[in-house]
Amino acid sequence: MNNKDIAQLLFPNVKLSFEEILKRYPKRNLKENQIVTRFAPSPTGYMHIGNFFQAFISYNLAKNTNGILFLRIEDTDEKRKIKEAKEVIYDVLSRFGIKFDEYQTLDGKDIGNYGPYVQSQRVEIYQTFAKKLVEEGKAFPCFCKKTEGKEDVLKLRETKFEDDDEKEYDPCRNLSYEEIKKHIDNGESFAIRLKTQNTGKERIKFYDLIKGELEAKANAKDFVILKSDGVPPYAFAHAIDDTLMGTTVAVRGEEYISSTPAHLELFNALGFEPIKYCHNPLICKIGDNGHRRKISKRYDPEANMMFYFEKGYPTTSVLEYLLNMINSGFEIWRKNNQNTPWQDFKFGINDITAVAPIFDIVKLNDISKNVIAKMSGEELYQNWLNYALEYDKPLAKILQSESQKYIKLCQMDRDGTQKPRKDIYNYSMMKENFDYIFQSPKIFEIDEDDKEKANEFLSYYSKNFSMPSSNEEWFNSVKAIAEKLGYAIDNKLYKQNPENYKGNIAKVCEFIRIAITGSKNSPTLFTIMSILGEEETKNRLNNRF
Numbered sequence: 451m452n453n454k455d456i457a458q459l460l461f462p463n464v465k466l467s468f469e470e471i472l473k474r475y476p477k478r479n480l481k482e483n484q485i486v487t488r489f490a491p492s493p494t495g496y497m498h499i500g501n502f503f504q505a506f507i508s509y510n511l512a513k514n515t516n517g518i519l520f521l522r523i524e525d526t527d528e529k530r531k532i533k534e535a536k537e538v539i540y541d542v543l544s545r546f547g548i549k550f551d552e553y554q555t556l557d558g559k560d561i562g563n564y565g566p567y568v569q570s571q572r573v574e575i576y577q578t579f580a581k582k583l584v585e586e587g588k589a590f591p592c593f594c595k596k597t598e599g600k601e602d603v604l605k606l607r608e609t610k611f612e613d614d615d616e617k618e619y620d621p622c623r624n625l626s627y628e629e630i631k632k633h634i635d636n637g638e639s640f641a642i643r644l645k646t647q648n649t650g651k652e653r654i655k656f657y658d659l660i661k662g663e664l665e666a667k668a669n670a671k672d673f674v675i676l677k678s679d680g681v682p683p684y685a686f687a688h689a690i691d692d693t694l695m696g697t698t699v700a701v702r703g704e705e706y707i708s709s710t711p712a713h714l715e716l717f718n719a720l721g722f723e724p725i726k727y728c729h730n731p732l733i734c735k736i737g738d739n740g741h742r743r744k745i746s747k748r749y750d751p752e753a754n755m756m757f758y759f760e761k762g763y764p765t766t767s768v769l770e771y772l773l774n775m776i777n778s779g780f781e782i783w784r785k786n787n788q789n790t791p792w793q794d795f796k797f798g799i800n801d802i803t804a805v806a807p808i809f810d811i812v813k814l815n816d817i818s819k820n821v822i823a824k825m826s827g828e829e830l831y832q833n834w835l836n837y838a839l840e841y842d843k844p845l846a847k848i849l850q851s852e853s854q855k856y857i858k859l860c861q862m863d864r865d866g867t868q869k870p871r872k873d874i875y876n877y878s879m880m881k882e883n884f885d886y887i888f889q890s891p892k893i894f895e896i897d898e899d900d901k902e903k904a905n906e907f908l909s910y911y912s913k914n915f916s917m918p919s920s921n922e923e924w925f926n927s928v929k930a931i932a933e934k935l936g937y938a939i940d941n942k943l944y945k946q947n948p949e950n951y952k953g954n955i956a957k958v959c960e961f962i963r964i965a966i967t968g969s970k971n972s973p974t975l976f977t978i979m980s981i982l983g984e985e986e987t988k989n990r991l992n993n994r995f
């Protein structure tokens with residue numbers, strides 16, 4: 451009885467041969483420099499910014515080399531699987547315009563010749579290769595109870611493992627055919643482990659496309675390649691998939707560097723050429739203690755890609771901010787190419803930062819202010835409305851029912867000006883920022899000393915108010931009334947003898963502004979009045995302090 455018999459005993463239902471599988475996945479016909487890369491998320495119901503960062507890097511690498519980007523759903527971990535988690539992945543990616551050349555549609559149709567693009571549908575393939583490794587004596591069944599659940603097997607190991615702590619040979623690695631058969635006849639389940647060829651003494655060198663040459667201890671663990679449910683963990687599945695699917699560069703987080711030696715041993719055992727890894731640095735934050743830490747799902751709302759939709763950041767702002775993190779040259783490029791879409795900023799693997807970028811919301815907001823400043827009023831209105839339709843239905847109703855008014859608001863200090871306002875960085879702040887458009891102010895930013903004068907002026911002005919048709923007409927009418935009531939309309943004269951006047955024309959405008967908006971600062975009053983309309987403006991001029 452040899453390894454082939456053991457393999458047959460373990461995998462009686464695996465009928466495919468690995469040669470047949472290899473035939474199904476012919477080598478891709480690539481031009482020089484064309485990158486085939488992938489995004490391989492696990493469906494957890496949550497898209498972390500770090501994952502999205504990888505997707506975005508991969509997307510650009512493929513785009514910039516006319517290469518291929520595919521999406522592979524890594525759903526072999528039953529424990530983590532969450533209903534509708536796939537939808538979250540597709541939703542985030544499609545909103546950000548990350549398009550894939552190959553993927554599986556949500557209703558299960560594979561687009562591309564290297565599918566299925568969902569790992570749970572590839573189990574037969576993994577088992578075929580696991581069987582092959584057993585046949586070749588490179589893998590073996592392990593019957594320790596709860597092999598994945600640690601405790602029991604760890605206890606076993608304490609007694610059976612040899613001293614060298616780098617070595618984690620499994621107690622089951624040398625079972626005979628008869629012993630294996632006995633376990634199987636007993637109905638025991640088993641995992642398949644790789645029979646590492648290393649002793650714990652070897653070191654290996656490997657090349658990372660961002661970090662350059664790295665050196666580490668070679669793997670010396672008989673790690674699980676197929677769990678007792680017949681499904682592989684990440685390491686085995688990705689080695690097979692990335693090979694069959696023709697990945698040339700795999701972008702993944704640098705937390706995988708430590709397991710790369712194990713992955714390389716797998717490639718070797720499988721007889722595959724190792725793929726090239728590009729371990730991207732992890733996005734960090736400066737914690738309260740001033741130290742750098744990984745941006746985390748637990749503490750940082752910005753770690754969740756949904757945050758940006760919920761706050762109403764334009765997707766372009768987020769993408770431009772990520773580009774800025776990937777390569778600091780983007781900022782200069784943006785300055786020199788103000789009206790060019792970000793897609794024209796090309797970068798290659800060598801341009802990706804090797805240093806962990808620090809997430810800084812102020813920077814994102816600055817970028818976003820510029821992105822929003824470039825929108826036309828109509829565009830801003832539409833984006834704001836789309837945001838409200840999803841996250842603030844009552845607001846959407848208002849925006850729709852008086853669309854002309856709100857389009858005008860969005861156009862204010864924007865359309866037809868060289869210097870559009872740069873105070874908005876997401877759509878959720880629009881309502882608060884322009885609260886005075888939605889409702890008459892309740893709090894007035896008026897100085898105590900001015901109250902009496904303001905009330906006097908407004909009583910007069912409101913009585914005589916009619917909607918002006920231009921800024922000039924409006925200002926002239928204010929001047930006439932101001933003069934009548936004893937205000938200086940010439941600032942020079944006012945400065946020479948302030949005691950001769952109740953105040954100057956600027957003061958008068960401030961009274962009107964406070965009555966209408968509640969604040970001493972606002973965009974052009976005439977524009978605000980024309981947005982509010984004659985009746986509402988008149989009502990507000992009746993505000994008293």
Ligand code: GLU
Pocket residue numbers: 489490491492524684688700701702703
């Ligand atoms: N499913 C793995 C993850 O989400 C993919 C890692 C990789 O890109 O290879 O971390």
